[in-house]
Structure formats: structure tokens, C-alpha cells
Amino acid sequence: MSREISEDELKIAKERLKAMPAHVEISIGGKGDFSKEELKGHLEDRDEVGQTFAKMQMAGLRQFKEI
Amino acid sequence: MVQENKLLITRPSHDIATHYLSRWSKEIIKKAQEKGKKVIDLENEESKAENFRSYMTKQDPEIAIINGHGNSNAIAGHKDEIILNTEDKEEIVSGKKIYARTCKSGKLLGQNCVDNKNAEAYIGYKDDFVLVRDNRTGSHPTDDKLASPILKASNEVPHALIEGKEAKEAYNRSQQKYKEMMKKAVANYELDNGQVFNALAHNRENQVLHN
Numbered sequence: 083m084s085r086e087i088s089e090d091e092l093k094i095a096k097e098r099l100k101a102m103p104a105h106v107e108i109s110i111g112g113k114g115d116f117s118k119e120e121l122k123g124h125l126e127d128r129d130e131v132g133q134t135f136a137k138m139q140m141a142g143l144r145q146f147k148e149i
Numbered sequence: 150m151v152q153e154n155k156l157l158i159t160r161p162s163h164d165i166a167t168h169y170l171s172r173w174s175k176e177i178i179k180k181a182q183e184k185g186k187k188v189i190d191l192e193n194e195e196s197k198a199e200n201f202r203s204y205m206t207k208q209d210p211e212i213a214i215i216n217g218h219g220n221s222n223a224i225a226g227h228k229d230e231i232i233l234n235t236e237d238k239e240e241i242v243s244g245k246k247i248y249a250r251t252c253k254s255g256k257l258l259g260q261n262c263v264d265n266k267n268a269e270a271y272i273g274y275k276d277d278f279v280l281v282r283d284n285r286t287g288s289h290p291t292d293d294k295l296a297s298p299i300l301k302a303s304n305e306v307p308h309a310l311i312e313g314k315e316a317k318e319a320y321n322r323s324q325q326k327y328k329e330m331m332k333k334a335v336a337n338y339e340l341d342n343g344q345v346f347n348a349l350a351h352n353r354e355n356q357v358l359h360n
């Protein structure tokens with residue numbers, strides 16, 4: 083099982099989500115498709131959907147310097 | 150002996166994500182046909198387990214492109230019916246190059262296929278495969294400019310395999326395509342707040358090759 087997101091990673095993910103435009107939705111495999119409002123709830127719950135969204139944000143930060 | 154002129158592709162389309170994968174896979178089919186390959190296209194309800202296993206065994210395609218949902222041990226077809234798992238027989242995947250555009254199967258099933266089922270190679274993802282969508286696009290996934298870079302990068306694996314490249318080169322080309330798409334996504338960062346870039350980064354990081 084992958085590690086749970088840290089408090090700092092959760093904060094970063096929440097801030098990134100705040101700025102996400104309303105027309106953007108995230109599809110996470112078989113878990114479904116999520117609007118900004120729905121992702122907010124999943125981040126609060128720190129469930130699998132929230133964790134995947136947070137992992138996406140961290141992956142972007144890690145790889146930004148490679149581009 | 151696998152049939153080098155044959156390619157099998159599964160295209161379930163029972164939810165938004167699989168609908169996107171299905172529509173974006175049409176360009177893979179077109180390329181395979183242009184290269185003279187016989188394409189076994191298991192679309193919609195045809196992508197059920199019985200069909201998949203029968204065609205993989207009897208038609209023996211060299212390349213199998215599997216779209217759908219999955220977990221660490223299994224991949225699914227129409228309405229999430231499991232079509233391949235770690236318990237399955239070797240004959241289904243033996244000698245084949247497999248690309249699984251599914252969540253997580255790259256973590257365990259991929260290695261299992263190579264180590265225990267004699268697959269030549271397995272390219273997949275070890276975590277969730279994510280897409281970013283523009284909910285204003287409507288029912289035409291190929292018009293979705295947010296999803297486009299993500300599907301183009303992930304389509305590079307089958308494109309390379311169809312050209313006759315080995316799995317390692319197909320994997321490397323896809324990794325490069327991800328990077329190329331990420332550079333373009335930076336230019337559009339403000340339009341989607343970088344979520345396309347992040348999705349590309351996440352999928353790129355989790356794409357794995359077993360051979």
C-alpha cells in the first residue's frame with residue numbers, strides 16, 4: 083500500500099485545488115471523475131481519491147525542474 | 150509462435166474514462182492497419198473476458214493493447230469484468246508484448262506476466278492512470294484539449310510497437326513524449342492551473358516496463 087500523504091503535501095494539494103478552474107475535472111482510473119468541489123471533499127477525507135490528487139501535485143513539483 | 154502481423158486491442162467504453170481511452174485508441178487502430186497489421190478490435194461489450202482470452206490464445210497476436218480499469222493483480226474489460234489476472238494461464242500472454250493502459254497493473258501483474266507467464270514484455274502503470282478533462286467538451290473526447298497531451302503521450306507506446314520497435318524503445322519513446330507534452334503544458338499552465346502538467350508527471354513517473 084502506498085504511503086499516506088503528509089500534512090504539508092495535503093496543504094499544497096488544497097492550495098493547488100483552490101486555483102483549479104471550474105471546467106477542469108480529474109478522472110482517476112476506476113474511481114471516477116471528479117470536479118473541483120468533489121476533490122475538496124476527498125482531500126478533507128484523505129481517502130484514495132484525495133491521496134491520488136495530492137500525489138499528482140507532488141509529481142508535478144518533482145518533475146518541474148527536469149523540464 | 151506469436152503472429153507478428155496481428156494486434157489485439159480492447160476498447161471498453163462504459164464510463165467516461167474508458168470512453169476517452171476507446172476514442173483515442175482509434176488512431177492506434179488506424180496506424181496498425183496502415184502498417185498492414187490485422188487488428189482484433191474488442192470494442193464495448195466485445196472486450197469481455199471470454200472473448201479476450203479466446204482471441205489472445207487462438208489468434209495469438211504479437212501485440213496486445215489493453216485499455217480499461219485495473220488493480221495491482223488484474224486488468225478489466227467491459228463493465229470492469231476481470232480479463233486477466235495473476236492466476237491466469239500462461240498461454241494467454243506467452244510471447245506477447247503487452248501494453249496495459251490501466252491503473253496499477255504495472256505493479257504486480259506486469260512482473261507476473263513476464264516472470265511466470267512468459268510474456269515478452271509488459272508496459273503498464275504502477276499507480277492510478279489519471280486524466281484531466283474539460284467538462285465543456287461534451288461527448289467528443291478527441292476534441293478535449295486538456296486530455297489530448299495525456300492520451301498522446303500514452304499512445305506513443307503502441308505507436309512504437311506497431312513500428313516494430315522493441316518494448317524498451319517503446320517505453321523510452323513514451324517517456325520522451327510525456328516530457329515533450331509536459332514542456333507544452335507549461336505554456337498553458339494558467340489555463341488549467343498546471344493540472345495537465347501534473348497528470349503527465351504522475352503518469353510518466355508511474356509508467357513501468359517489465360521484460
